[in-house]
Each structure stands twice: as C-alpha cells, then as structure tokens.
Amino acid sequence: MSDAVLLDAIWNADTVYRPDLFAGKTALVSGGGSGIGRATALLLARLGARVVITGRTQEKLDRVVAYAASRGVTLHGFAANVREHEQVLALYERVEAEVGLPDVLINSAGGQFPQPAIEFSPKGWNAVVSNNLNSTWFMMQRAAQRWRDTQRPGSIVNVIVVTERGMPGVAHTVAARAGIVGATRTVAVEWAPLNIRINCVAPGLTASEGLAVYPPEAVAEFPRANPMKRPGTPLEIAQACVFLAAPSASFITGEVLTVDGGGKLWGELWLAGRPDYYRD
Ligand SMILES: CCCCCCCCC/C=C/C(=O)SCCNC(=O)CCNC(=O)[C@H](O)C(C)(C)COP(=O)(O)OP(=O)(O)OC[C@H]1O[C@@H](n2cnc3c(N)ncnc32)[C@H](O)[C@@H]1OP(=O)(O)O
Numbered sequence: 272m273s274d275a276v277l278l279d280a281i282w283n284a285d286t287v288y289r290p291d292l293f294a295g296k297t298a299l300v301s302g303g304g305s306g307i308g309r310a311t312a313l314l315l316a317r318l319g320a321r322v323v324i325t326g327r328t329q330e331k332l333d334r335v336v337a338y339a340a341s342r343g344v345t346l347h348g349f350a351a352n353v354r355e356h357e358q359v360l361a362l363y364e365r366v367e368a369e370v371g372l373p374d375v376l377i378n379s380a381g382g383q384f385p386q387p388a389i390e391f392s393p394k395g396w397n398a399v400v401s402n403n404l405n406s407t408w409f410m411m412q413r414a415a416q417r418w419r420d421t422q423r424p425g426s427i428v429n430v431i432v433v434t435e436r437g438m439p440g441v442a443h444t445v446a447a448r449a450g451i452v453g454a455t456r457t458v459a460v461e462w463a464p465l466n467i468r469i470n471c472v473a474p475g476l477t478a479s480e481g482l483a484v485y486p487p488e489a490v491a492e493f494p495r496a497n498p499m500k501r502p503g504t505p506l507e508i509a510q511a512c513v514f515l516a517a518p519s520a521s522f523i524t525g526e527v528l529t530v531d532g533g534g535k536l537w538g539e540l541w542l543a544g545r546p547d548y549y550r551d
C-alpha cells in the first residue's frame with residue numbers, strides 16, 4: 272500500500288471517539304513521522320488536538336505535516352533525537368514557545384534490531400536500551416516537571432512491546448520496555464498527586480515501516496504471531512493510545528494495555544529466525 276493510501280485510510284477511518292474530544296488540548300507525539308506514532312498523531316488531530324510530532328528525520332515529519340495541511344489541519348514537526356537529554360529539553364522549550372505546553376504525551380519513538388541475545392555487543396545492547404528506555408524516560412520526566420511547574424494535569428502513554436512471554440531475537444528491547452513498565456508503575460504513584468496519569472500500550476505485531484528490519488524468514492512466519500493470524504494496523508494501536516490518553520481512562524493509571532490480537536495467549540514470533548531446535 273502506498274503512503275498516500277495509508278494516510279487516507281487513517282484519516283478517513285471510522286472512530287468511536289467524538290470529533291471534539293481533544294479540542295483545546297495539545298499533544299506531543301514522539302515517533303510521529305511513521306507507523307504507530309503517525310497514526311496516533313493524525314487521530315489526535317482529527318479529534319481536535321493541536322499536535323506536535325517529533326523524530327530524528329525532519330523529512331519524515333514534514334511529509335506528515337504536509338498531509339495534514341492537505342486536509343486543512345496544522346501539525347507541527349520538530350526534529351529531535353529523544354535519547355539525548357539536551358535535545359529533549361530543547362524540544363520542550365520549542366514546543367512550549369511555538370505551540371504551547373502539551374497536555375498529552377505519546378512516546379512511540381523506539382526500535383531495535385533482531386539478533387540472538389548471545390551475540391549482542393555491548394554497543395548494540397546500549398544502543399537499544401538508550402533508544403527505548405532512556406528516550407522514554409527523558410520525555411516523560413520532562414513532561415512531568417513542566418506539569419508540576421505550571422500546576423497543570425497531564426496524561427502520558429508509552430508505546431512498548433509485550434514483555435510477559437519474552438520475545439526471542441529482541442531481548443535487549445524486552446529488557447528496556449520492562450524497565451519502562453517498572454518506571455511507569457512507580458511514577459503512577461509518585462505523580463498521582465500532580466494529577467498526572469501514565470500508562471503503556473503494548474502492541475503485538477503491527478504492520479508498520481519498522482518491520483523492514485526483520486529477515487524474510489521471520490516475516491514469512493508473521494501470520495503465526497497471534498490467533499487472528501494477521502498483524503495489527505497502526506490505527507488499531509492508535510485507538511488504544513487515544514483511549515488511555517483521554518478522559519475515557521480517567522481512573523486508569525500505571526496500567527499496560529495489550530493490543531496484540533491475542534498473541535500473548537497463542538502464537539509464535541521468531542524475530543531473528545526460528546532456531547533448528549524449535550522446528551519439529
Ligand atoms: C508474543 C507477543 C507478540 C508481540 C509482537 C511484537 C512484535 C515485535 C516487532 C517489533 C517491531 C518493531 O518495533 S518495528 C518498529 C521499530 N523500528 C525499528 O526497529 C527500526 C530499526 N531500528 C533502529 O533504528 C534502532 O532503533 C537502533 C538499531 C537501536 C538504532 O540505533 P543507532 O542509530 O544507535 O544504531 P546504529 O548506530 O546503527 O548501531 C548501534 C550498534 O547497534 C548494533 N546493531 C545495530 N544494528 C544491528 C544489526 N542489524 N545487527 C547486529 N547489531 C546491530 C551494532 O553494535 C551497532 O554498532 P556498530 O556495529 O558500531 O555499527
């Protein structure tokens with residue numbers, strides 16, 4: 272499917288949410304230049320939010336901003352590498368100066384490479400931990416600090432991976448995301464007095480640009496990942512992010528919402544290929 276068709280599908284899809292759900296609100300979405308982050312940003316924009324997207328690649332952000340403009344909606348695309356603390360601080364300054372303090376933060380930036388864990392180099396391990404755990408932490412802590420300083424409420428959604436069953440081929444990312452879950456549960460308590468809610472969405476296999484890094488033999492087995500025998504769509508994950516970010520989840524904090532077509536209950540996923548031992 273071409274990018275234009277994908278974007279139209281997201282823009283025109285039915286949603287159960289009312290069109291003014293986020294009217295007057297501002298949302299910051301990391302990873303908003305593609306995949307799940309992009310779908311969430313566009314859905315939030317459809318629901319009336321002012322939306323800022325961030326990611327490392329300005330051109331990707333520009334394409335989403337241009338698409339929204341073609342639909343009569345202003346989005347803002349500010350590039351940042353969110354695993355660099357200084358860049359996160361600068362990003363918040365820019366967002367606040369040019370758009371306004373966000374009410375909602377969606378952390379969808381992240382990623383990893385597939386490799387048997389026994390082969391990880393220290394550099395590879397650190398890259399993935401930094402790109403997922405550190406980046407999410409820097410973004411959520413800064414949001415909380417600014418909400419504390421301005422005495423405003425806020426809502427955070429961290430997009431992670433399913434951690435309960437483990438996921439062979441990506442142990443580094445599972446470790447990093449389990450760290451995010453631990454931090455989320457802990458600060459849900461610490462930050463409740465500040466009127467901050469924080470939750471996670473754990474997608475199963477989702478058809479996004481990010482799947483390009485997996486080997487063909489792994490991709491060929493993707494239909495075995497869950498009982499629905501299909502990947503999720505970015506919009507299906509976005510709907511869950513919106514549910515947790517909005518007042519629909521006003522009594523939910525510190526939770527993980529799994530959106531995986533039942534993959535936690537049945538399914539196999541060998542992201543670095545299936546070892547011979549598990550073939551018969
Ligand atoms: C059961 C329930 C169902 C649950 C179902 C769940 C399904 C899970 C499927 C998940 C899918 C997704 O998340 S898809 C969406 C995410 N998108 C991505 O993952 C995109 C690709 N990933 C990335 O860009 C990554 O973020 C990452 C690799 C960390 C980029 O960080 P950097 O830019 O720092 O990385 P680099 O500089 O390129 O590399 C840093 C080092 O990392 C190592 N490294 C990098 N790529 C490597 C590779 N292919 N193989 C080995 N090692 C590699 C090397 O040591 C590198 O150092 P040198 O050797 O010196 O170079």
Ligand SMILES: NC(=O)C1=CN([C@@H]2O[C@H](COP(=O)(O)OP(=O)(O)OC[C@H]3O[C@@H](n4cnc5c(N)ncnc54)[C@H](OP(=O)(O)O)[C@@H]3O)[C@@H](O)[C@H]2O)C=CC1
Pocket residue numbers: 301302303304305306307308325326327328329331351352353354379380381382383402406430431432433473474475476477478479480481482
């Ligand atoms: N697709 C799937 O099957 C699943 C995805 N997930 C997770 O969902 C999240 C979104 O993934 P998805 O949309 O599928 O994949 P994408 O690769 O399309 O999205 C990831 C986005 O994050 C951005 N990003 C990555 N690292 C950084 C960084 N350091 N600073 C700023 N932006 C960054 C990338 O943009 P750029 O490179 O320009 O910075 C990219 O737009 C990720 O955390 C992913 O691991 C979880 C389970 C399953």
